Amino acid sequence: DGGITQSPKYLFRKEGQNVTLSCEQNLNHDAMYWYRQDPGQGLRLIYYSQIVNDFQKGDIAEGYSVSREKKESFPLTVTSAQKNPTAFYLCASSIGQGALQPQHFGDGTRLSIL
Amino acid sequence: KQEVTQIPAALSVPEGENLVLNCSFTDSAIYNLQWFRQDPGKGLTSLLLIQSSQREQTSGRLNASLDKSSGRSTLYIAASQPGDSATYLCAVPSGGYQKVTFGTGTKLQVIP
Numbered sequence: 001d002g003g004i005t006q007s008p009k010y011l012f013r014k015e016g017q018n019v020t021l022s023c024e025q026n027l028n029h030d031a032m033y034w035y036r037q038d039p040g041q042g043l044r045l046i047y048y049s050q051i052v053n054d055f056q057k058g059d060i061a062e063g064y065s066v067s068r069e070k071k072e073s074f075p076l077t078v079t080s081a082q083k084n085p086t087a088f089y090l091c092a093s094s095i096g097q098g099a100l101q102p103q104h105f106g107d108g109t110r111l112s113i114l
Numbered sequence: 115k116q117e118v119t120q121i122p123a124a125l126s127v128p129e130g131e132n133l134v135l136n137c138s139f140t141d142s143a144i145y146n147l148q149w150f151r152q153d154p155g156k157g158l159t160s161l162l163l164i165q166s167s168q169r170e171q172t173s174g175r176l177n178a179s180l181d182k183s184s185g186r187s188t189l190y191i192a193a194s195q196p197g198d199s200a201t202y203l204c205a206v207p208s209g210g211y212q213k214v215t216f217g218t219g220t221k222l223q224v225i226p
Contacts, residue, residue, distance in 0.1 A: 004157075033214075040123075042203065042218040043158075050212070058213065090157055100145050100207055103214060105157035 002027045006091050006106035012114045013078065013085060021076045021109045023091035030096055032074040033103065036060060037088040046089075049074055078111065086112050116141045116208035120217035127194055128225050135189040135220045137204035142182045144206045149178050149189050152201045152219070161202075162189070194224045 004025045013019045025032065031050050035043040045058030049068040063082025068074055074093075078085045089109045094101040117140045127133050137147070146165050150158040162178040164171045164187070171178045177190040187204055203219040 006157075035216075040218065042118075043216040045213055048213065056212070088155075092158075102148060102160045102163050103158075103205075104160065105150075107157045108155070110155070 004091055004093055004104060004106035006089075006109050008109060009107070011109055011111045013111060014114050016080045018077055018079050019111070021078070021089055021091075021111070023074045023076065023106060025072050025074075025091075025093045025104075025106075027093055027095070027104060028071070029093035029104070030071070031094045031101075032068070033092040033094075034058075034064075034066065034074070034076045035090045035092065037090060037108075043090065046076065116144075116206060116215045118204060118206060118215050118217040120202075120204060120220050122220060123218065124221040124223070126223040126225060129194060129196060131194050131224075132190070132192050133194055133222070135191070135202050135222070137187040137189070137217055139185050139187075139206050139215075141208070142185050144182065146207065147178075147180055147187050148205045148214075149176075149187075150203045150205065152203060154200075158203065191222075194222075196224045196226050198222060199224050 007022045033048045034046040037043050044060050046064050047066040049055035065077045091106045092103040094103045119138045148163045149161045152158045162171045164180045175192040180187045201219040201221045205214045205216045208215040
């Protein structure tokens, strides 16, 4: 079955540590997105990529980094510069470029501070 | 800047009742509007996507309408069931259609 796989489902970060969240899709979608979801605040865009080897900052990119070396993979690194990383992180993809096509989501990674 | 609002934040109804969820957006120049469902601890599942040229879109017991001029969309759920309990979010393209702006969602509880 085609879909988006996020791993791990739960992740714990120590002070000063960088952690990487995995997102893999086998839908052959060009565009991929990372969102952060906090209670009562909806989804906020961290980074997005419309094509391999290119990505753009979203609304809350500070303290995060991404790479897009392969079409099917869009990992997100939460760096030590992100002082409040506790949240639910969602990866999404869409066919074609831009936000004009339906977005498909993974099941998320919940990140907590130890 | 596009802003998307969903009121109420939470809604509780008895099983079998028909209900309407609301979504408002500030910039009416949208290309489409999408409704999603989110179960606790899960990702979002796309329910319906309405193009700006459409006024309605239907899937089973769900019917979504779009009124661009008033900046509003509604999601109508007929004959609600306990399995419909979830958070429902709407979303519209923004930022030159490179991004999507989401509402904060309406948490629906259908009581058996």
